[in-house]
Amino acid sequence: MIFRWFGRKKPEETAPKDEAAKDESVNLESAAPAAEPEEAPEPPAAATPAPKPEIEPVPELAPAAPSTEPPPVPSAPAAEPAGISAPPAAPVPVEPPAPVVFAPVPEPEPVPELPPAPAPAAVAEEAPPTRKGWFAKLKEGLSKSSSKLTDGITGIFTKRKLDDEALEELEELLITADLGPATAAKVTAELARTRFGKEVSPEEVKATLAAEVSKIVTPVAKPLVLDPALKPHVILVVGVNGTGKTTTIGKLARQFKAEGKSVMLAAGDTFRAAAVSQLKIWGERTGCPVVARDTGADAAGLAYDALERARAEKVDVLLIDTAGRLQNKTGLMEELRKIVRVIKKLDETAPHTTLLTLDATTGQNAHSQVEIFRDMVNVNGLILTKLDGSARGGVLVSLAEKFKIPVHAIGVGEGVYDLRPFDADAFAKSLMGLHAD
Numbered sequence: 486m487i488f489r490w491f492g493r494k495k496p497e498e499t500a501p502k503d504e505a506a507k508d509e510s511v512n513l514e515s516a517a518p519a520a521e522p523e524e525a526p527e528p529p530a531a532a533t534p535a536p537k538p539e540i541e542p543v544p545e546l547a548p549a550a551p552s553t554e555p556p557p558v559p560s561a562p563a564a565e566p567a568g569i570s571a572p573p574a575a576p577v578p579v580e581p582p583a584p585v586v587f588a589p590v591p592e593p594e595p596v597p598e599l600p601p602a603p604a605p606a607a608v609a610e611e612a613p614p615t616r617k618g619w620f621a622k623l624k625e626g627l628s629k630s631s632s633k634l635t636d637g638i639t640g641i642f643t644k645r646k647l648d649d650e651a652l653e654e655l656e657e658l659l660i661t662a663d664l665g666p667a668t669a670a671k672v673t674a675e676l677a678r679t680r681f682g683k684e685v686s687p688e689e690v691k692a693t694l695a696a697e698v699s700k701i702v703t704p705v706a707k708p709l710v711l712d713p714a715l716k717p718h719v720i721l722v723v724g725v726n727g728t729g730k731t732t733t734i735g736k737l738a739r740q741f742k743a744e745g746k747s748v749m750l751a752a753g754d755t756f757r758a759a760a761v762s763q764l765k766i767w768g769e770r771t772g773c774p775v776v777a778r779d780t781g782a783d784a785a786g787l788a789y790d791a792l793e794r795a796r797a798e799k800v801d802v803l804l805i806d807t808a809g810r811l812q813n814k815t816g817l818m819e820e821l822r823k824i825v826r827v828i829k830k831l832d833e834t835a836p837h838t839t840l841l842t843l844d845a846t847t848g849q850n851a852h853s854q855v856e857i858f859r860d861m862v863n864v865n866g867l868i869l870t871k872l873d874g875s876a877r878g879g880v881l882v883s884l885a886e887k888f889k890i891p892v893h894a895i896g897v898g899e900g901v902y903d904l905r906p907f908d909a910d911a912f913a914k915s916l917m918g919l920h921a922d
């Protein structure tokens with residue numbers, strides 16, 4: 486499948502997590518298990534006739550948040566223009582309308598103190614931007630990362646020859662911008678090879694670096710391709726808590742639906758009640774059935790049931806959400822491995838894609854997360870989330886260089902359209918604050 490270029494988010498289209506999470510006041514950092522997830526016998530389906538999972542019907546039109554909730558507060562960071570006040574409910578055509586030209590949008594209107602109102606239908610409101618609009622968003626999203634780099638480069642290279650000292654300073658700058666020591670050394674060596682001893686302008690340095698970064702990330706810039714022969718193509722989404730698993734599932738579901746695929750979601754994060762309701766909200770917004778069980782239920786059993794159901798219904802893609810934290814790392818490892826083991830009983834080739842979500846704001850920490858999850862399950866795809874507003878977007882370069890795992894997409898916001906295919910060249914140029922063509 487090929488990702489499309491999608492439109493800008495609206496504040497009310499941000500992930501429903503907040504609303505869901507509020508229900509339980511779950512603090513991601515301090516959440517303690519309400520109940521120990523039971524260690525169910527294996528295989529779950531065969532061993533214990535588990536309670537029939539709850540199948541969410543495909544709704545006609547769904548609110549993005551519980552109707553008792555007021556709309557998001559205006560203080561949301563980087564609120565996008567385009568009214569925050571609830572628009573009239575509209576059908577949820579997953580396919581957005583015809584492309585519109587991305588143009589500067591008016592200032593957001595101040596949000597009045599609204600009484601509780603039905604939450605907006607999120608999906609219908611956005612339209613895909615032009616390619617130009619996409620770059621603008623990417624560049625804006627990466628501006629914190631790029632300004633760190635470009636300010637540094639300008640500082641080092643204004644009226645200065647490319648000597649050893651300048652190269653050392655540049656290497657250091659690249660390391661602090663999360664490109665990692667190996668990448669930083671490689672990139673500076675390439676610059677030295679062609680320009681050593683010459684006076685170079687900051688612009689030249691940026692252009693050379695962008696070209697080098699692009700070379701490094703191009704091999705991993707691969708769209709997530711669904712195998713049409715698989716019914717379903719199973720995508721297991723894993724990652725540390727808060728990295729964007731559930732939100733990414735919602736965004737992917739919308740994209741697949743827009744491509745005419747049938748999609749089913751499995752609420753495999755049975756650890757928190759809020760996690761299940763969050764996924765259900767995404768299911769409603771995107772018109773996808775959600776297989777869920779009560780909090781504390783066996784996640785592997787749930788995944789098994791979901792796959793069984795998806796196979797019976799010949800669904801194109803099954804997206805399985807998972808918990809980002811359990812009592813401890815061992816517990817998480819056991820659970821993820823068990824999910825994989827159990828779904829293999831139905832389809833030994835599943836999961837076909839194991840996607841790891843990484844929060845770009847955590848910088849180098851993402852490296853240890855890849856190592857940990859790669860050891861737990863066979864991670865074969867990455868999604869970098871929160872590239873918008875992160876000053877540490879350079880980490881994508883060092884991840885690409887070190888692990889060479891495909892980066893299928895990047896998250897550039899909380900909205901349903903804010904998942905983009907990873908375009909190596911556009912990313913490299915944006916990271917260096919250059920105009921992408």
Ligand SMILES: Nc1nc2c(ncn2[C@@H]2O[C@H](COP(=O)(O)OP(=O)(O)OP(=O)(O)O)[C@@H](O)[C@H]2O)c(=O)[nH]1
Nearest residue numbers: 500726727728729730731732809871896897898899
């Ligand atoms: N700015 C921004 N926020 C994002 C992005 N992706 C996810 N988020 C936000 O990050 C927060 C956590 O996202 P979730 O999808 O709930 O993360 P999770 O990995 O499912 O978390 P757990 O269920 O706790 O393990 C939410 O507030 C999302 O809206 C992104 O690309 N950009």
Ligand SMILES: [Mg+2]
Nearest residue numbers: 730731754760
């Ligand atoms: Mg989640």
